[in-house]
Amino acid sequence: MIQSSPYVRKEASVTRVMSEVCLALLPGIAVYTWLIGPAILLQIAIATAAALAGEAVMLKIRGKPLGLFLSDGSAVVTAWLIALTFPPLAPWWLIAGGTLFAIVVAKHLYGGLGQNPFNPAMIAFAACIVSFPALMSQWPSQDLHLAFGEQFRIVFGFTPALDGLTAATPLDALKTALKQGEGSASVATILANSQTFGHFAGRGWEWLTLAYLVGGLWLWQRRIITWHVPLGFIGAIVLLSGGLWLYDAKQFASPLFHLFSGGVMLGAFFIATDPVSGSTTPRGKIIFGAGCGLIAYIIRVFGGYPDGVAFAVLLLNICAPLISLLTQPPIYGAKDGK
């Protein structure tokens, strides 16, 4: 068969794209390890193993070349995102089950790489938080300094996870305190509690989200992602939280707090930027990101869940094809709308 032009190609591959996404997650993983201990590395390993196993089985069933697709790195990215969004001391089967659900159902049953309408990692998160709400909200306390052996035993169920070991996430703590205070408590006094809160967001967690921001900016600089989705996402959070904060600073936390709490940074740079399930046109990406930010903020401030990034991304995934359709950029020679 005669190959057709172009005969030269840029050095680029799906594997390279996915590897760079993983590289960009490393600062966050490093901070996470410093914060919680090696449990997070264990979870990443469990998720990766489950993802590759699920991927291999599905590729085999679908008759696709194993080596080519296993090495594309897409399953690894999904696995890492799941490990980073699940509670780090969650039992191994929760992470493994969630990851398998993401790979088998959310990815391969929809046609595999490039075909999934929903972000697989967020499907796993949503499925698990709905099915195992208690397990999915057991976040380890900051003051808990468990040795790796202890963490290993908790994750694999040899030691029962004690309720005393867990603490509410900063977002949850703020929401609960505001509710309990019934108007008498102000955000400022709640955030003064240095057990839960740090310099500008959750204690400890703020450095994690900052590390995600650093990794995300590197991804943008590497041209793996464009600025549109993160800017839309962060812009929407800033506008909404800023507006409400200016309106009533006693009841609403500042934009800074919201940006560096929960899943905003991870979501804005690593999850909502997933090109397969997101919008693809420049304007569409801004709208997509802004939609994610809007819904995430509404859920985390007014809704029942501690954070809303996963549901926001999934809801916007549904809208992505329509957004792309309605935001087609003008082509060369049709710029005047003619």
Place this chain on the structure above:
Amino acid sequence: MFQIFKFNGGVKPPSHKTQSVTEPIGVAPLPSRLVVPLHQSIGGTPRPVVKTGDRVLKGQLIGEADGWISAAVHAPTSGTVRDVGMYLQPHPSGLTAASVVIEPDGKDEWIERVPVDYRKLSLPEVQKALQQAGIVGLGGAAFPAHGKLVAPAQNPIDTLVINGGECEPFITCDDMLMRERAEGVVRGTAIYRDLLQARQVLIGIEDNKPEAVAAMREAVARLGEDFQVVAVPAIYPAGSAKQLIRMLTGKEVPSGKLPTTIGIQCYNVATAYATWRAIEFGEPLISRLLTITGNVERPRNWEVLVGTPIDELLALAGPKADTDGVIMGGPMMGFAVPDAQVSIIKASNCLIARSPGLFPPNLPEMPCIRCGECARACPADLQPYEMYWFARAKNFGKAQEYHVFDCIECGCCSFVCPSHIPLVQYFRFAKSEIWARERDKQAADTAKNRYEFKLEREEREKAEKAEKLAKAAAAQAAKKAAEQAAAEQAGAAADVAPSTATTPPADDPEAAKKAAIAAAMERAAAQRAAAQPQNTDALTPAQQQEIDQIEARRAQAGIAEDTAASEKNQP
């Protein structure tokens, strides 16, 4: 300071241009034989005017233009016509086409060359002269140059853009032309400026050719012209007419329209040069500059005769041992020649010897992950990943909605795709499929029209026949009635009984019936005539316009036919 605009997208492949510009332009020796294809431009296939055994002189007409968008073909050297027949073409299709084979006699004896004093001629006369000189666009598209000359009175041209972009990697023939023969390019440009009465002339050259820019500026100044020689950023495809026009003027050629609609016309530097040779010296287009490079010992530019077999040319450059094929054109838009026996045509600008090291085979194709790199690289501002989706699903209507026909097939999307999808190949496929369907539909429409016309004619003839019969019957009846009346009068005169006079004639009811039938048929015929269009004699202007449009579309499809047909043969 001249303002340079930007076009969106574009890529920067490694240029590989330096190796072929170290030597001056060489003149390729006369080949052992020349195979000159008759169809060398967009448009019709010139008719051969020589036959086997004829002696031809250098520059003698061997194929005459068969229509307006068609350009003459000439003998590149003197010699004997050995065959007029079907030969393999330098085209990815691997198809054969009518060609004239000439065995050179080594004398290289010219016909009488008559310069054209274009200033004294009318525009149509100059156009005719250029057509007869076989001047076609040498930038790659090979559109007959005379066909792009619009009458200034009807379509004023503000800006003449001369394209010296040469953005494809490896190719340096325009670069060397401008370095060594800048004066001819500038003089040819002046001819087009005069013919089009353009207000300004912009010569765009990529800034990776500083020697060419300097030589052109020097020539422009020396000849006292006011042309602007503009160095544009070297970003592929800056040498594509639409993108160069955007860079130089900030204007975009409206989608699906010609640059002339916005008062711009564009010619390649080599076309300007060839035009000057034709006008000033009466030399038809029989040779061109060709870069021979790639996996060879001696990369260089050569002046080669049209029709030279490429294996003889490659031998000049000395292909290395691991050479495994030849690409004609650049690596972004060129094609692998089906056989080294095929010859150089007017549109050929480069031969690249391939090797696995130089052009590694394609990596396995992965699914599209919609990363959008292709859209960011597309200089036509299209969304290739969307068009790919629809082209792959053979949903060509949708592909067309996403402007597949605005694709210039530059290959930027394939170049950047991390999934190694041959995107541009999908778009070529989609275009050729759409053309094929249009052609099928038109053929069906034509057949349907023909059939309906036949039915209508039969119907009409039947009606006319019936009418004639009815008229004859009525005439006979009238005649009989008259005879009867005459007989009665005679009878009355002879005092016949009154009873017979009042009695109607025996055959009268019959005649009345016939007349009634005739009248009914006449009415029916009139109704039919009103309900159905008559033949093409009595068309309304609207109908005529519609037919003209259909004809135009058909003609266009005819032009596209070769490309479409050949592309279908690609993998």
